[in-house]
Amino acid sequence: MNRESFAAGERLVSPAYVRQGCEARRSHEHLIRLLLEKGKCPENGWDESTLELFLHELAIMDSNNFLGNCGVGEREGRVASALVARRHYRFIHGIGRSGDISAVQPKAAGSSLLNKITNSLVLDIIKLAGVHTVANCFVVPMATGMSLTLCFLTLRHKRPKAKYIIWPRIDQKSCFKSMITAGFEPVVIENVLEGDELRTDLKAVEAKVQELGPDYILCIHSTTSCFAPRVPDRLEELAVICANYGIPHIVNNAYGVQSSKCMHLIQQGARVGRIDAFVQSLDKNFMVPVGGAIIAGFNDSFIQEISKMYPGRASASPSLDVLITLLSLGSNGYKKLLKERKEMFSYLSNQIKKLSEAYNERLLHTPHNPISLAMTLKTLDEHHDKAVTQLGSMLFTRQVSGARVVPLGSVQTVSGYTFRGFMSHTNNYPCAYLNAASAIGMKMQDVDLFIKRLDKCLKAVRKEQSKESDDNYDKTEDVDIEEMALKLDNVLLDTYQDASS
Amino acid sequence: MNRESFAAGERLVSPAYVRQGCEARRSHEHLIRLLLEKGKCPENGWDESTLELFLHELAIMDSNNFLGNCGVGEREGRVASALVARRHYRFIHGIGRSGDISAVQPKAAGSSLLNKITNSLVLDIIKLAGVHTVANCFVVPMATGMSLTLCFLTLRHKRPKAKYIIWPRIDQKSCFKSMITAGFEPVVIENVLEGDELRTDLKAVEAKVQELGPDYILCIHSTTSCFAPRVPDRLEELAVICANYGIPHIVNNAYGVQSSKCMHLIQQGARVGRIDAFVQSLDKNFMVPVGGAIIAGFNDSFIQEISKMYPGRASASPSLDVLITLLSLGSNGYKKLLKERKEMFSYLSNQIKKLSEAYNERLLHTPHNPISLAMTLKTLDEHHDKAVTQLGSMLFTRQVSGARVVPLGSVQTVSGYTFRGFMSHTNNYPCAYLNAASAIGMKMQDVDLFIKRLDKCLKAVRKEQSKESDDNYDKTEDVDIEEMALKLDNVLLDTYQDASS
């Protein structure tokens, strides 16, 4: 409402009250102004009222929301469904232009502002999370894998001879495929076992660099966040190798923003050596839906090159999600989440330690992994070769998600490459194990339920083993839903008793 | 966003684009300003974007949405559920103050504005709909019956001797109960049969006035909108009687705003005689949820007295609904709905005429009723005494809602008063019949489906009658849902084939 509207309002109800209302409006506007001027995540989270006002104000700056607009182009931001328009707060034009995903759109000043501000906020958070010297970053509406591919495709133009990417092994398909998709040949460097940990084999990396010749190497593609017993790559040393040999360095920091250790590694790597870009998932670090990533780096112009490599416009949806989330949380809210995650990690670690010892197993000692933990499943595995996968299936049925059992000897072929010991990041890890992670947003209740259900499942598997009875979980496939429902009621009853006690 | 915010925006994206966005904002604001300044329903409906911006702007003027507010009272507009807050657009304080439902609240300038504007818009629409000289009105969050009660309670203070309300009979419980609830004795004036129509017995009214004495009569309580074959009361003549004897006159105009005839009657009554207030339903005239009414009148101060009679605050929900609806429709949209209703009335009338003749029945000739129609059920009734109610039940099962069958000889006691021929507005209407109405928002598809299903039901009842078979619709009560579901599938299949053909 403008000055005239307020004046009209004063004639309808008491001027003093309207003025106070008008004042109150100014306090919302003040927050918005600060955001636009500083481009930083506000310390205290905004309430929904300010947030929706802000989004509304931005949206009406887009031409599809102009009251008098007439569109005669092929892309006018028309929407057939009111439900769809509303869920996007009427931002329809996406972000970017044909030339550049970070470019401003003439038809959509509001969406363009949204994009700029989001990137600015995200940059602020990356600094806050530990990479203080980051120069630029942008949100891209693709998950981590495809974003890595985009980085590799950008590097191709700078390194015409390059055919290989040096890649310390991590058994996760999409980061492997990101190299294949970009058309390069991954050169897998096996990890070395140090204690329980699997760590980067630096010598092998350097040897391979010399063997292939730096010019034929597109980049080194290293990883921070990963499942124990693998631990984050030795980024500092890799960065130094990259600097020495003039090889680019791309870091897969998938869910590393939530860990000060991962972020510190990146900061240090960039300080002492070379890191060209580091890529992180939006959903895994910011508790938003799957589908976005942040590409960040220490050289402004290289990051701009990547953003210019994306051909065409893109969905604004991941940017909108992270913008809403960061403005709701404020930097204090985000810091609180980081702190709680760390505490949950200790708690989870202690609980698994206790439980594992009760079953003659142990928590693997992986001090370099700040997020993921692993507990051995030795005794289970010795008895019965299917027991480990059966445990996984039982946990799934009991609504434990994210716990991963890793049996020995799994072999998998991905895009023509064969991985022995797949899932365990090495050809022959000494034992089977189970992973659990303390990721951002985890609650104490998650840990407690997990431990309780794991305990029950382990007990059940042991009992079955001793009876040498068959696994009856595979049979469920043939069962009628109703029948199964009745059957599972006991499990569920159990589940909810757990949950409410 | 204020000037500084736009300036900051210009530094982030191109100034030219931001300025155009800023311009676009002004066009929304322009509409809002016009509304606040003129207090009239805009001709063209607003789009959702302007509407939500407006509601948002109003809401942040309420103290519960102040960013820096601290509340130490017993009523601070706190909301426990975010879902609830959102569905009310964060208007929590309701409308009115302890003294007056139209009063302004210091804590809630926005809600107060909302209330004022809504009443202003509604007044505009009442004029547009035909009552040009209406002086004042207000929305009250009670349905028609309770709103009539409030009018009677207000009159009580002006007419200390009064004990009776003169009431030309209309068989609708809540308007009868509105008098009982207010503590008065309804004096029922039976209608007279003129052709097929049931009309006001003016002589009986005047005789009763003389018999009881004007001072002992609180008011005459007349009705416009009603089911055929009853027709709107002779408002002009009643208004003249009221004027002559100095008796107040309250008109139940429940769903009369949608009919220019009903509105014209009120306008004429007020011109030639006396009408103190007329009450209309929000849901029936404005296609909003049940729960609100408009109390309107020709004397500003009497309407204010009524609004001051309501003790305490009240729900803003019906006001909000009608505000959203009128701003969405615009006066042109509302006029279009009125026009379509009239056309549907003709169409429905023709279709019933045709159908009734095919079954040796006829459409009752009720030219004074602009909304409701009746078709005789003579042949049905003659054969079998339960056939009429069975038809009603069959229509209900086939998802025909609002069609009312009126058998002969129904007797009902309401609050101690016995009505013979209940539902038919008279002791002995010549025949059983079926009602259908063309109300605002009705679609041609409604009429077509109704005629098709009524045809099928009449056919079925006839067939059964000829077989003298039992009605098997009452048995469903004992049937298991699943069984019934299977059984009714044929009916439903039928129903959807109807609907889609």
Added chain:
Amino acid sequence: MNRESFAAGERLVSPAYVRQGCEARRSHEHLIRLLLEKGKCPENGWDESTLELFLHELAIMDSNNFLGNCGVGEREGRVASALVARRHYRFIHGIGRSGDISAVQPKAAGSSLLNKITNSLVLDIIKLAGVHTVANCFVVPMATGMSLTLCFLTLRHKRPKAKYIIWPRIDQKSCFKSMITAGFEPVVIENVLEGDELRTDLKAVEAKVQELGPDYILCIHSTTSCFAPRVPDRLEELAVICANYGIPHIVNNAYGVQSSKCMHLIQQGARVGRIDAFVQSLDKNFMVPVGGAIIAGFNDSFIQEISKMYPGRASASPSLDVLITLLSLGSNGYKKLLKERKEMFSYLSNQIKKLSEAYNERLLHTPHNPISLAMTLKTLDEHHDKAVTQLGSMLFTRQVSGARVVPLGSVQTVSGYTFRGFMSHTNNYPCAYLNAASAIGMKMQDVDLFIKRLDKCLKAVRKEQSKESDDNYDKTEDVDIEEMALKLDNVLLDTYQDASS
């Protein structure tokens, strides 16, 4: 989704996953079934997902949401605005029928269920809050005042001679007007001063009963929740008088559900004497928007009589709000709110005590009032007769809402009755004072901000007094908004510094 849909789903994605999804659905359904079967507030609040599923399921049982419905009545639940439909979760038919606000609607099985369940839940909560022997209750979409009126109107039919209502004075307009509106003559019983407290003058009540004669008295209308230094009426003794003389007893329990003391008084009153109905606000006790009340009592049939006295249908909106709120909170959530309120009361009490002493004032000793507190403004008042109201205005400007200053000697006429010392519940309270209350939902931050701002205001008033300078707050009325905005910036800056520190 039904069995066939799940089966089709299994063919599209893995059966095992679909089955687990299907299982998950059962757990939501389980909660819904429990609610429908037991009619009690669940202990743990539901998440939004279950809640919205439930509302959605209910809504599609209403005829306006039938896919094949055709409507030919005058009230078919049609909605013009999609925004309006959505905000009501597509419940359009309201609650009740013409005969009874608690009656079931044939056209709206879902809304009818919603109404029944809400009333059942609310009854459960009233028991939980301390009135264990309550027999029945219902939600009515009118605020407390009009609900009291409805009770009085119902009693009228049972007590034809009655003209008076005995009413221990409480200076709140709507409860006074509730009697006027119902057409009765309030007989005001002045309170007696005991220490700092104003308490019921039982002797005066009984004397008045004898003087007027029980048959001429409609009821005694007592009050629990009120502003200090008035305290809740002596309900037990009043209930005994009512029982002895055969006089009905209606209790205004406006915001008393949140206080175990108020609820205990009602429970005790009913046990030892007579209470016919007690009325409480929805918004003040359940943190929902203004506009609903609960009418409850110990005699099932009397409560039904009241519900039958409401003529016609009514808004479902307040019922929906309280249903959503209670299902979200669960009984544990509600109990937690009650507990926190109690703690905040102690905290507020201590803080006011401290502050008042710093200004040579004191906290009034009102141990019988469990919600409201009062701090004297003696020194302020002595100096300058406008200082007290100026303090109120300053607090208002600083976004302190709900703090009430009560100067001496205010005289007000309400509906023809003149009250001396208005706002203070007595003709001559010894001193001016300021009220603050600890109501449900209050946060420690509210208290801290209030104390901080009150401190500043007191300081400022003192300073002005000593300078004998003029109050410049009244001048703002003439000031241009922009100018004022600049001026108030300091106040606001202050305000937000308060809020964030």
Added chain:
Amino acid sequence: MNRESFAAGERLVSPAYVRQGCEARRSHEHLIRLLLEKGKCPENGWDESTLELFLHELAIMDSNNFLGNCGVGEREGRVASALVARRHYRFIHGIGRSGDISAVQPKAAGSSLLNKITNSLVLDIIKLAGVHTVANCFVVPMATGMSLTLCFLTLRHKRPKAKYIIWPRIDQKSCFKSMITAGFEPVVIENVLEGDELRTDLKAVEAKVQELGPDYILCIHSTTSCFAPRVPDRLEELAVICANYGIPHIVNNAYGVQSSKCMHLIQQGARVGRIDAFVQSLDKNFMVPVGGAIIAGFNDSFIQEISKMYPGRASASPSLDVLITLLSLGSNGYKKLLKERKEMFSYLSNQIKKLSEAYNERLLHTPHNPISLAMTLKTLDEHHDKAVTQLGSMLFTRQVSGARVVPLGSVQTVSGYTFRGFMSHTNNYPCAYLNAASAIGMKMQDVDLFIKRLDKCLKAVRKEQSKESDDNYDKTEDVDIEEMALKLDNVLLDTYQDASS
């Protein structure tokens, strides 16, 4: 609600009503079952009620919505902001797995179903729109350009020698960049002028194929939808060349689904020759927000290869949008939009023809372009070299979006390639011109406003030309917003008078 819940409901309200409600539920379920079983777009659009029920049912099948779930992984679908969760209907897990964007997720049966059904519906619509023999397709959350890149990257693995992409020139940056990003060298084939039209130079294409050698050519990259005077490529002939030389053929069908001509070309191309994949924008064809595309083809396994080439999970947002849209519209609704678009094309064509003749210009004769039109700006251009761009700027300021002015002689370098006559698809088009398009969703009002404003702008430019006065539009950059606002008021006033007349 399950059987027990309905039974409990029957005890609360009348069984007959609950049963009817239960029946009504079945009709929603029936639609859902049909969708899951057939996988086809329903003929009639669903109402919001069914749609939201369906989405809700799917969402509760995802593990993040399980009531008893405990998550110990790194990606558990946790959401920090309730606003974000709600706007995604609580679908958080995205679509796909690390291996394949079309794969099923164990943690998210509901999202997986959503993905499958969306792809199935979209396939149905592509058939309906004219490509009857399409074999498979999938929605990818990237816009057209990046989707083309993905196709090229997939082909790379099948054609290890390939370095070139043959590309009949179209001046649109993102499709050019899609080849660069994929790491290939575009071989630009200039168009030939036939009458006013720019058409594919088939001889040049074939000559180039022979010159470079088929094995060194990754594919031919052709285009359907484009701005006049360019017209869709000669797909049939190109497809035959591809078949003859064994070269893959990728078609950029960006906004061609809306045109039966474009779709027919693809169908014919596939029938007589070779088309491997055709890519279309979601937003441009289905009126959803920017950010998604459909990759479709005639060979199921090749389309699967592409989907497996996408590394990792992806946003479900574009899929959700198109699902909501298609279910809301139904196939009939979509067909209606296609029909209206065609009619608007004729209308726009006639209006431009008339207007152009009034200014001594003419509508270019481009009968092969079914969507875009061009009007010469000869007279304008002759007079003043900046007049053409000034016209563009004036149209922009007057809220005409999508109208493109194409001056002569524009030169642009994109990724190192220089294009003369950029924007006009040829080095030297005979004259400057202005484009307008009739795209899906365009309204008659758009056309009328466009013609009116274009008329005014042309008039104004002419007048200025005759005065040889300077263009004052560039100066606005330095102007204060408020000032500019006042200035532009006349323009706006104009704009809205246009819009409302």
